[in-house]
Amino acid sequence: MIELRGIKKTYRLPTGESLRVLDDVNLIIPKGKIMGVIGRSGAGKSTLVRCVNGLEKPDSGEVFLDGQSLLTVSASALRKARSKMGMIFQNVNLQKRKTVFENVAFPLILQGDDKDAIRKRVMSLLDQVSLTDRVDHFPSQLSGGQQQRVAIARALATAPPVLLCDEMTSALDPETTQQILSLLLSLQRSLNLTVLLITHEMAAIRQVADRVAVMEAGQLIEEGSVLDIFQKPKTETTKALVQSDAHLGLPASLQAVCQAEPVESGYHLLNCTFSGAVAAQPLISECTTRFGVALNILQANLTTVHGSLMGKMCVAIELSDHLPQVVGFLKESGLTVEALGYVNRNDWSLS
Amino acid sequence: MLTGMTGVFLSASWDTILMIVCSTVVAVLLGLPMGVFLWGGALGGCIEKPSLHRLVSALVNIMRSVPFIILMVALIPITRFLVGSSIGTAAAIVPLAIGAIPFFARLAHASLEAVPHSLVEACESMGATPWQMISRVIVSEAMPALARGVTLTAVTLVGYSAMAGTVGGGGLGDVAIRYGYDQFNMPVMLVTIVILVILVQLMQWLGDWWANSLDHS
Numbered sequence: 001m002i003e004l005r006g007i008k009k010t011y012r013l014p015t016g017e018s019l020r021v022l023d024d025v026n027l028i029i030p031k032g033k034i035m036g037v038i039g040r041s042g043a044g045k046s047t048l049v050r051c052v053n054g055l056e057k058p059d060s061g062e063v064f065l066d067g068q069s070l071l072t073v074s075a076s077a078l079r080k081a082r083s084k085m086g087m088i089f090q091n092v093n094l095q096k097r098k099t100v101f102e103n104v105a106f107p108l109i110l111q112g113d114d115k116d117a118i119r120k121r122v123m124s125l126l127d128q129v130s131l132t133d134r135v136d137h138f139p140s141q142l143s144g145g146q147q148q149r150v151a152i153a154r155a156l157a158t159a160p161p162v163l164l165c166d167e168m169t170s171a172l173d174p175e176t177t178q179q180i181l182s183l184l185l186s187l188q189r190s191l192n193l194t195v196l197l198i199t200h201e202m203a204a205i206r207q208v209a210d211r212v213a214v215m216e217a218g219q220l221i222e223e224g225s226v227l228d229i230f231q232k233p234k235t236e237t238t239k240a241l242v243q244s245d246a247h248l249g250l251p252a253s254l255q256a257v258c259q260a261e262p263v264e265s266g267y268h269l270l271n272c273t274f275s276g277a278v279a280a281q282p283l284i285s286e287c288t289t290r291f292g293v294a295l296n297i298l299q300a301n302l303t304t305v306h307g308s309l310m311g312k313m314c315v316a317i318e319l320s321d322h323l324p325q326v327v328g329f330l331k332e333s334g335l336t337v338e339a340l341g342y343v344n345r346n347d348w349s350l351s
Numbered sequence: 352m353l354t355g356m357t358g359v360f361l362s363a364s365w366d367t368i369l370m371i372v373c374s375t376v377v378a379v380l381l382g383l384p385m386g387v388f389l390w391g392g393a394l395g396g397c398i399e400k401p402s403l404h405r406l407v408s409a410l411v412n413i414m415r416s417v418p419f420i421i422l423m424v425a426l427i428p429i430t431r432f433l434v435g436s437s438i439g440t441a442a443a444i445v446p447l448a449i450g451a452i453p454f455f456a457r458l459a460h461a462s463l464e465a466v467p468h469s470l471v472e473a474c475e476s477m478g479a480t481p482w483q484m485i486s487r488v489i490v491s492e493a494m495p496a497l498a499r500g501v502t503l504t505a506v507t508l509v510g511y512s513a514m515a516g517t518v519g520g521g522g523l524g525d526v527a528i529r530y531g532y533d534q535f536n537m538p539v540m541l542v543t544i545v546i547l548v549i550l551v552q553l554m555q556w557l558g559d560w561w562a563n564s565l566d567h568s
Contacts, residue, residue, distance in 0.1 A: 053476050079478040093473035096568045097492055107477045109487070138567040154477075164476075 002029040002162065002194065007051055007061035009044075009218075021047045022058065023218040031161075034188055034195040036209030036226070038202060038241060043215040045198045049166050052196060053085045054078050065162065083111060086155030090167035092147045094139040100126065100150050101135045107157040125153040129183065145176035152183065156191070163188070165197045169204055181207050202245035206230065206305045214238045226306045231273050231336050246301045246312045250340065254298075257347035258340060267296075267316040267348060268323060269340040270330075275310040278334040284315070287329060291322040314340070353538050359526060364546055366440040367522035370512045371554075373444045375505045378451035382504075383497070385411065385452065386459025387485055397471070397481040411453040419450050419511050423518060443520030447511055455504045462496035463489050495566035502558025506551055513547070523547055 009022040021044045029035040050056035063070045108118045129149040169177040185208045212229045214222040216237045233239045300313035391397045392404035423446040427437045430445040474488045516524020531540030
């Protein structure tokens with residue numbers, strides 16, 4: 001388990017101003033879980049992960065790895081602790097002049113393991129990341145995805161219980177990102193790794209994380225299970241992140257005419273989120289038959305969050321006296337409903 | 352005007368090669384550790400010793416700013432002490448090597464500096480000690496650039512060795528001055544130049560081949 005307590009970090013800019021990158025961050029990463037940390041560029045995520053293995057020293061606060069404080073230890077004890085935490089970077093950071101084998105063997109050579117043990121360990125690691133046919137290649141002869149797999153094998157060489165991933169898929173194409181993420185997930189499951197996954201891609205979080213922490217301007221603004229964060233995001237930032245992942249959002253033409261106050265005649269716009277069994281029920285047609293109102297699905301999307309189904313849709317309900325009942329029915333059926341506003345009939349246009 | 356000169360050219364070429372090889376070897380052996388310290392000794396570096404770093408850096412700058420011909424003369428007492436004479440090929444190697452040490456140190460410094468800082472951090476995160484970092488990562492990754500630095504040092508030393516010839520250092524510079532300049536023997540001067548050009552071309556070609564064979568990027 002990793003515990004971060006009251007982490008604060010301020011950078012002094014060359015201009016003399018100071019920039020607060022981490023502002024009292026508290027976070028617990030449970031053993032054997034994948035904790036995703038998401039936020040926009042400059043939110044402080046990378047600084048946070050670098051504080052965990054001491055690449056960055058926080059101004060105040062404490063970092064514990066299985067109860068051992070990492071900020072007060074000696075240089076040699078810190079090195080020892082670091083071998084219990086593998087780290088993977090966005091720009092892979094492999095040694096260009098070393099072969100795949102030599103790169104993966106490097107952490108083991110550092111600890112002074114004997115040759116035969118290293119050979120065995122490296123080959124088994126390369127087998128786990130399916131690169132046994134690239135043993136003697138140099139990094140420049142590999143694709144970006146293969147390079148990242150070498151980096152993963154290297155990070156796992158010393159069999160660390162903890163893996164720190166700093167934007168590990170951000171430089172990869174979508175297909176390779178999928179491969180790397182599923183590799184991460186399968187390794188995490190088989191080795192029971194505790195993972196801290198830093199990313200700005202909500203899709204990565206959605207696929208592999210158990211829990212999510214959302215960061216903004218150096219602060220941790222929201223934390224919870226992935227399903228909770230995706231279904232009931234509390235802060236505006238999180239909502240925006242979740243929506244951008246689902247590619248949901250009102251078309252610009254509707255956004256412009258959508259207002260908060262009810263209108264005489266027109267439509268009520270709703271965002272509905274649902275998960276699991278609810279997805280299998282024909283709720284829309286039931287609304288129509290039960291209340292006689294027309295529901296227009298503007299956008300809809302069904303994805304998998306941490307292995308379970310989650311759907312989102314944006315619907316327009318024609319205004320009538322039944323409106324409260326319809327909304328009530330949707331809520332009772334297990335949907336999370338968020339009112340977006342009203343659109344006047346005269347303004348209704350999707351072009 | 353060139354009759355009977357073949358032996359002179361051959362032995363002068365040999366002297367020049369000897370001077371360059373010996374002084375390059377000394378410059379690399381002493382300049383590389385200096386370059387490593389210039390890289391890692393600064394504040395925030397992996398072997399930080401800020402005050403010593405300032406001292407070494409200043410020393411390198413001072414030595415770099417003394418014109419070679421002056422350095423040669425200024426080093427005569429040291430040369431005499433080390434070699435027993437201030438004239439001849441062996442004597443020329445002393446100022447050549449001493450002049451080339453800070454030169455190569457700066458080249459090595461720049462080569463090490465070009466290794467991405469993120470790689471340094473990655474190795475730090477793997478628990479590398481400063482010494483492991485330097486010997487197994489930084490110097491290793493900088494090898495192609497270091498090889499080019501060695502070539503550049505050797506080629507620069509060709510020019511310096513000719514200068515050493517003017518004060519009795521031996522080698523091709525000595526031949527060019529004594530026969531070509533003092534006796535107005537233009538053909539000897541031209542042959543010397545041709546030999547020097549070929550020498551430099553060969554060294555550069557060899558150096559490029561070496562650096563490229565080390566480069567896997």
